[in-house]
Amino acid sequence: KDDFFISHFKLVEYFRAQMRKDPDMASAVAAIRTLLEFLKRDKGETILGLRESLTGATDCLTGVDSSVAVSSGGELFLRFISLTSLEHQDLSRCKKVMEERGELFLEKISMSRAKVAKLCHTFIKDGAKILTHSYSRVVLRVLEKAAAEKKRFSVYVTESQPDSAGRQMADALRKLNVPVTVVLDAAVGYVLEKVDLVIVGAEGVVESGGIINKIGTYQMAVCSKAHNKPFYVVAESFKFVRLYPLNQQDVPDKFKYKADTLKTVKNLSEEHPMIDYTPPSLITLLFTDLGVLTPSAVSDELIKLYL
Amino acid sequence: MNEEELVEYFRAQMRKDPDMASAVAAIRTLLEFLKRDKGETILGLRESLTGATDCLTGVDSSVAVSSGGELFLRFISLTSLEHQDLSRCKKVMEERGELFLEKISMSRAKVAKLCHTFIKDGAKILTHSYSRVVLRVLEKAAAEKKRFSVYVTESQPDSAGRQMADALRKLNVPVTVVLDAAVGYVLEKVDLVIVGAEGVVESGGIINKIGTYQMAVCSKAHNKPFYVVAESFKFVRLYPLNQQDVPDKFKYKADTLKTVKNLSEEHPMIDYTPPSLITLLFTDLGVLTPSAVSDELIKLYL
Numbered sequence: 023k024d025d026f027f028i029s030h031f032k033l034v035e036y037f038r039a040q041m042r043k044d045p046d047m048a049s050a051v052a053a054i055r056t057l058l059e060f061l062k063r064d065k066g067e068t069i070l071g072l073r074e075s076l077t078g079a080t081d082c083l084t085g086v087d088s089s090v091a092v093s094s095g096g097e098l099f100l101r102f103i104s105l106t107s108l109e110h111q112d113l114s115r116c117k118k119v120m121e122e123r124g125e126l127f128l129e130k131i132s133m134s135r136a137k138v139a140k141l142c143h144t145f146i147k148d149g150a151k152i153l154t155h156s157y158s159r160v161v162l163r164v165l166e167k168a169a170a171e172k173k174r175f176s177v178y179v180t181e182s183q184p185d186s187a188g189r190q191m192a193d194a195l196r197k198l199n200v201p202v203t204v205v206l207d208a209a210v211g212y213v214l215e216k217v218d219l220v221i222v223g224a225e226g227v228v229e230s231g232g233i234i235n236k237i238g239t240y241q242m243a244v245c246s247k248a249h250n251k252p253f254y255v256v257a258e259s260f261k262f263v264r265l266y267p268l269n270q271q272d273v274p275d276k277f278k279y280k281a282d283t284l285k286t287v288k289n290l291s292e293e294h295p296m297i298d299y300t301p302p303s304l305i306t307l308l309f310t311d312l313g314v315l316t317p318s319a320v321s322d323e324l325i326k327l328y329l
Numbered sequence: 330m331n332e333e334e335l336v337e338y339f340r341a342q343m344r345k346d347p348d349m350a351s352a353v354a355a356i357r358t359l360l361e362f363l364k365r366d367k368g369e370t371i372l373g374l375r376e377s378l379t380g381a382t383d384c385l386t387g388v389d390s391s392v393a394v395s396s397g398g399e400l401f402l403r404f405i406s407l408t409s410l411e412h413q414d415l416s417r418c419k420k421v422m423e424e425r426g427e428l429f430l431e432k433i434s435m436s437r438a439k440v441a442k443l444c445h446t447f448i449k450d451g452a453k454i455l456t457h458s459y460s461r462v463v464l465r466v467l468e469k470a471a472a473e474k475k476r477f478s479v480y481v482t483e484s485q486p487d488s489a490g491r492q493m494a495d496a497l498r499k500l501n502v503p504v505t506v507v508l509d510a511a512v513g514y515v516l517e518k519v520d521l522v523i524v525g526a527e528g529v530v531e532s533g534g535i536i537n538k539i540g541t542y543q544m545a546v547c548s549k550a551h552n553k554p555f556y557v558v559a560e561s562f563k564f565v566r567l568y569p570l571n572q573q574d575v576p577d578k579f580k581y582k583a584d585t586l587k588t589v590k591n592l593s594e595e596h597p598m599i600d601y602t603p604p605s606l607i608t609l610l611f612t613d614l615g616v617l618t619p620s621a622v623s624d625e626l627i628k629l630y631l
Binding site for chain 1: 482483484485486505507508509510511512513514517538539540542543545546547549550571572573593594596597600
């Protein structure tokens with residue numbers, strides 16, 4: 023039992039170290055690196071036991087960082103490494119195969135952001151005014167690529183309470199010499215008549231083709247629809263998650279609130295939710311490393327991933 | 330009464346009764362100005378009253394002060410001023426001024442009486458920022474022994490929503506403060522939306538605290554009724570077609586307008602909600618649809 027706690031403690035430590043080392047890395051990627059390391063150090067005797075401990079490790083990491091992507095990324099990692107012939111007699115050889123596949127998976131997803139940026143930046147025309155929400159590293163990457171292609175555009179970014187993450191985004195954009203204006207969350211409807219397109223990131227992409235993202239995304243999508251502005255989502259494929267919410271309440275609480283809030287607070291209805299669900303009818307296109315998808319095409323791709 | 334005294338009197342009125350609408354305080358100030366004015370002609374009097382209204386708009390840039398002042402001027406002039414003696418004309422104007430003031434002091438109560446019946450027992454209400462009219466309506470509904478709960482937005486940048494929440498807690502109404510960003514999230518849980526207005530425009534749309542427009546769009550998307558409560562002195566002679574048409578002097582606080590050079594860096598304090606998103610307006614002239622507002626407005630300003 024001691025072993026269990028010590029190993030989980032080390033797991034969390036390793037995960038945190040990974041996040042600190044490269045703040046630009048997606049938390050899901052850090053989680054997958056951690057799981058790969060866990061796999062290498064695991065001393066289990068059976069494949070089934072290995073799978074169970076990996077699932078346990080993923081749950082543990084979700085307890086640290088309650089974003090949807092950590093949960094989906096972990097599950098996809100597990101499926102990918104098991105998706106091979108494990109008919110070897112020797113357990114260590116099976117493990118070696120799994121580790122190799124794990125490294126392959128990690129390499130693939132490390133390139134996903136670049137692929138998304140390559141697909142999306144062409145949709146940003148010269149002179150465009152873009153609206154985005156909160157801080158998203160994928161959107162930042164897309165805008166970096168567009169700026170590198172010598173396109174002139176300006177950005178409105180929402181402040182995004184309660185953590186004012188939008189200001190971080192604004193600072194990052196100023197470093198790229200992109201004209202940026204921080205607007206209040208309440209000013210989204212006000213500013214939409216001035217913008218040409220809306221680009222947001224996603225914390226998770228659900229089966230229906232809708233997305234889970236920072237609170238405020240849903241009303242941005244509703245207002246964009248009302249103003250007939252294209253609403254684009256940029257997300258890597260490891261964010262595709264096996265959920266099918268029909269409304270805001272269907273999203274599990276474990277994703278809605280920060281991990282520490284879930285542990286300490288008794289009455290969750292007093293807390294501000296950190297995310298909301300945007301239905302597929304409000305999304306124009308999703309840019310992923312699997313290609314440019316319409317929301318309806320997402321279910322097909324998701325099934326292929328999880329098969 | 331010079332500008333400084335005017336501003337001082339206005340500020341004193343606001344301090345004396347924080348529950349009073351700023352437009353009512355402005356009208357009291359204009360009445361006092363009228364009493365103390367030493368002009369020799371009616372035309373001169375009108376010009377100085379207009380000047381005084383502009384001065385007060387420079388202190389408190391809400392739409393209601395501007396519209397209230399203009400309506401006051403029209404109301405007091407809307408009488409036979411064919412007396413030989415200027416002082417008698419002034420007396421008539423002062424009497425009408427007092428009458429106007431009395432009428433508008435009762436307008437909030439009239440609005441509350443009309444609106445509270447639309448709040449059913451067990452209703453969940455969403456409201457935006459701090460509005461004394463909405464507060465009055467909810468007080469009346471609570472006094473009628475109705476049980477309802479309220480979601481109020483925090484309303485950045487001044488967090489006025491928290492003030493509203495505190496006032497509602499004193500009435501023992503269950504209240505939850507939500508983020509401005511959480512309006513779309515919370516709308517599926519509510520039954521109706523009630524907001525105040527800083528100004529009601531000719532088209533039947535409203536000008537109110539920033540965030541009202543997106544609340545209206547989301548309410549429409551969720552098919553929830555969107556009610557506006559406003560007194561009639563807030564009816565203003567503007568016809569904006571979009572957000573940009575609203576004059577800058579209303580969009581930003583008075584001190585911001587004076588000190589800041591580049592207004593595009595500032596957060597606007599208000600936005601415009603078009604009439605297509607509003608279900609009903611509750612005013613002291615009655616319960617109006619947005620299209621009926623133009624008729625009432627014309628009658629007021631004739």
